[in-house]
Amino acid sequence: MDNTSKNIAIRIKNVTCSYGGKPAVRNASLDVPQNSICAFIGPSGCGKTTLLRSVNRLNDLTEGFALSGSIEINGENIYGNDAASHVEALRRNIGMIFQQPNPLPTGILKNMYMPIKAHYTGEKKYFYEKAVEKLKTAGLYDEIEHRLDRTALSLSGGQQQRLCIARALMLEPKIMLFDEPCSALDPIATYKIEDMLLELKKERTMIIVTHNMEQARRVSDYTAFFYQGEIVEAGRTNDVFFNPKTELLDQYIRGRFS
Amino acid sequence: MRLKKYIRDIPKALIYLLSAISVAVIASVFLFIFHKAYPVLRESGVSLFVTGGFDRQIQEAFYSANATPMLEFGFLGLISGTLLTSGIALLFAAIIGIGASTAICEYAPRRVSAALISVVRLLASMPSVVFGLIGIITVVPAVEKLFVTTDRQIEYLDFFQMSGRNLLSASVVLTFMIVPTVVSLSVDAIRAVPHSHRETGYAFGMSKAGVIGKIVLPVARPGIAAGLVLGAGRGIGEAIAVSMVCGGIGFLPNASLGFVNFLAPTLPLAAAIVNKSEALGSFAVESALFACGAVLLIIGAVLSLGAKAVEKKMRRMAGYAD
Numbered sequence: 001m002d003n004t005s006k007n008i009a010i011r012i013k014n015v016t017c018s019y020g021g022k023p024a025v026r027n028a029s030l031d032v033p034q035n036s037i038c039a040f041i042g043p044s045g046c047g048k049t050t051l052l053r054s055v056n057r058l059n060d061l062t063e064g065f066a067l068s069g070s071i072e073i074n075g076e077n078i079y080g081n082d083a084a085s086h087v088e089a090l091r092r093n094i095g096m097i098f099q100q101p102n103p104l105p106t107g108i109l110k111n112m113y114m115p116i117k118a119h120y121t122g123e124k125k126y127f128y129e130k131a132v133e134k135l136k137t138a139g140l141y142d143e144i145e146h147r148l149d150r151t152a153l154s155l156s157g158g159q160q161q162r163l164c165i166a167r168a169l170m171l172e173p174k175i176m177l178f179d180e181p182c183s184a185l186d187p188i189a190t191y192k193i194e195d196m197l198l199e200l201k202k203e204r205t206m207i208i209v210t211h212n213m214e215q216a217r218r219v220s221d222y223t224a225f226f227y228q229g230e231i232v233e234a235g236r237t238n239d240v241f242f243n244p245k246t247e248l249l250d251q252y253i254r255g256r257f258s
Numbered sequence: 259m260r261l262k263k264y265i266r267d268i269p270k271a272l273i274y275l276l277s278a279i280s281v282a283v284i285a286s287v288f289l290f291i292f293h294k295a296y297p298v299l300r301e302s303g304v305s306l307f308v309t310g311g312f313d314r315q316i317q318e319a320f321y322s323a324n325a326t327p328m329l330e331f332g333f334l335g336l337i338s339g340t341l342l343t344s345g346i347a348l349l350f351a352a353i354i355g356i357g358a359s360t361a362i363c364e365y366a367p368r369r370v371s372a373a374l375i376s377v378v379r380l381l382a383s384m385p386s387v388v389f390g391l392i393g394i395i396t397v398v399p400a401v402e403k404l405f406v407t408t409d410r411q412i413e414y415l416d417f418f419q420m421s422g423r424n425l426l427s428a429s430v431v432l433t434f435m436i437v438p439t440v441v442s443l444s445v446d447a448i449r450a451v452p453h454s455h456r457e458t459g460y461a462f463g464m465s466k467a468g469v470i471g472k473i474v475l476p477v478a479r480p481g482i483a484a485g486l487v488l489g490a491g492r493g494i495g496e497a498i499a500v501s502m503v504c505g506g507i508g509f510l511p512n513a514s515l516g517f518v519n520f521l522a523p524t525l526p527l528a529a530a531i532v533n534k535s536e537a538l539g540s541f542a543v544e545s546a547l548f549a550c551g552a553v554l555l556i557i558g559a560v561l562s563l564g565a566k567a568v569e570k571k572m573r574r575m576a577g578y579a580d
């Protein structure tokens with residue numbers, strides 16, 4: 001990838017991860033430039049989720065998890081300081097979207113307020129306006145305008161996932177991580193989310209794990225191909241998809257294995 | 259063919275029959291209680307609920323001739339005793355129970371929490387007379403030592419005879435009894451909160467305490483509320499243990515006494531039935547005690563309707579309503 005480090009938002013350097021001594025990611029290095037989307041692709045169990053969750057230190061919660069190497073965000077090694085307040089501040093500034101939409105079993109607006117109320121006190125009116133703005137960004141507001149105080153569980157799967165994205169936006173993250181955000185959704189819901197990703201990219205850096213080759217090609221600027229815990233190939237998405245350097249990647253793209 | 263059809267219908271018929279029997283049994287219990295209570299309910303009318311004086315009345319009733327029974331009662335002291343003991347106990351139990359279940363589920367090491375949970379479940383199934391004994395042996399002397407001084411006894415002699423058996427002791431013993439129920443249901447509810455909800459909170463940079471307070475407990479709230487409702491039911495209906503430590507006199511709280519109200523004897527409805535059951539031979543006493551039972555049933559019904567209404571409102575506030 002680009003070697004100019006001033007534009008690098010996320011720099012993963014020689015990262016090795018293991019669960020209870022069992023390695024899951026081996027010596028991974030990768031740079032993600034500012035305001036771009038990087039796709040993680042590769043067969044199941046090859047360590048994509050593990051590396052993704054290392055970027056906001058969410059794996060710290062998993063018993064037996066260990067990481068060596070460094071991940072720099074805007075030049076600072078996020079593993080350089082283990083204080084709880086430091087880790088919490090890191091997570092607060094990174095939005096994360098999970099594979100299964102995970103709204104809380106409470107009202108739509110309450111879901112929107114949850115992250116912001118956890119960190120700030122403010123006027124209800126301000127929270128409300130911000131929530132409406134983010135719901136609009138997620139293209140959800142027009143659909144659910146009249147039932148904002150209904151339970152989030154009454155939304156369809158696609159709407160729930162867009163609600164989760166809108167909710168994550170409440171804290172204005174400059175970095176967002178998506179772990180197979182569309183794998184539980186139908187094609188139309190998937191397109192809506194992809195459109196949103198392209199919109200969000202204008203001022204955010206994002207990593208998306210996906211099993212959908214089309215999706216990786218449509219939305220990402222860069223692609224990293226994982227195999228058995230290693231990043232085998234990484235580069236501009238066009239190069240990776242149209243000029244694979246390794247036999248392995250070539251076969252994977254052609255759907256020879258998954 | 260015909261035979262086959264009959265055989266196929268047998269289980270269904272059996273289920274209908276059994277449900278009919280259980281409904282009939284419950285209905286006849288109700289009818290029996292209200293039938294026995296009717297003389298007192300009829301003679302006392304509304305004043306049963308708004309006047310006191312049970313301790314004196316029950317004695318008069320005992321000595322009244324069966325031909326001219328004394329049937330006018332005022333249960334206000336008993337009703338307030340029931341509501342106060344269970345209300346205070348429920349408040350204590352909510353605080354202790356939610357705190358304890360949070361500690362057990364979220365902070366205790368796995369082995370410790372497993373051990374604690376088995377202890378709690380054991381306590382929840384302990385016969386109430388054991389709690390009464392523990393109350394007599396530990397709570398009553400402790401309350402006596404801490405709060406009941408000779409000076410105080412003399413000062414309030416005009417109102418009541420102060421001892422360690424009082425509203426406070428009864429509420430504390432009830433708390434002991436309710437806490438295991440609350441903890442046991444709350445633990446189940448907290449454990450049932452999916453890991454993904456916690457992860458959501460952590461991913462937003464919330465601290466562990468924040469995740470517990472803002473996500474885990476709110477999501478577990480229906481289960482915790484169910485524990486509290488069960489606990490309230492147990493508190494209202496508890497007779498033996500409370501009768502052992504309550505002082506046996508239906509003193510009506512008096513605002514001018516303030517904290518000292520807690521040191522006054524009390525007599526909840528269920529405990530009254532136990533306390534006065536030796537006098538059951540008299541027709542009037544019998545009717546009065548069945549009236550206690552009837553009022554208990556009414557309170558229970560009102561509270562369970564109230565709990566339903568509150569639940570509905572909470573669900574609506576939480577956005578469940580549809």
Ligand SMILES: Nc1ncnc2c1ncn2[C@@H]1O[C@H](COP(=O)(O)OP(=O)(O)OP(=O)(O)O)[C@@H](O)[C@H]1O
Nearest residue numbers: 019023024042043044045046047048049050051062
């Ligand atoms: N919590 C965990 N405890 C132990 N091992 C784990 C844990 N999570 C993942 N692993 C292991 O780490 C390896 C990498 O898993 P990871 O979830 O990162 O793969 P993935 O590429 O995201 O797969 P998928 O495409 O199926 O989601 C796997 O061998 C997996 O079994």
Ligand SMILES: [Mg+2]
Nearest residue numbers: 048049050209
């Ligand atoms: Mg994964």
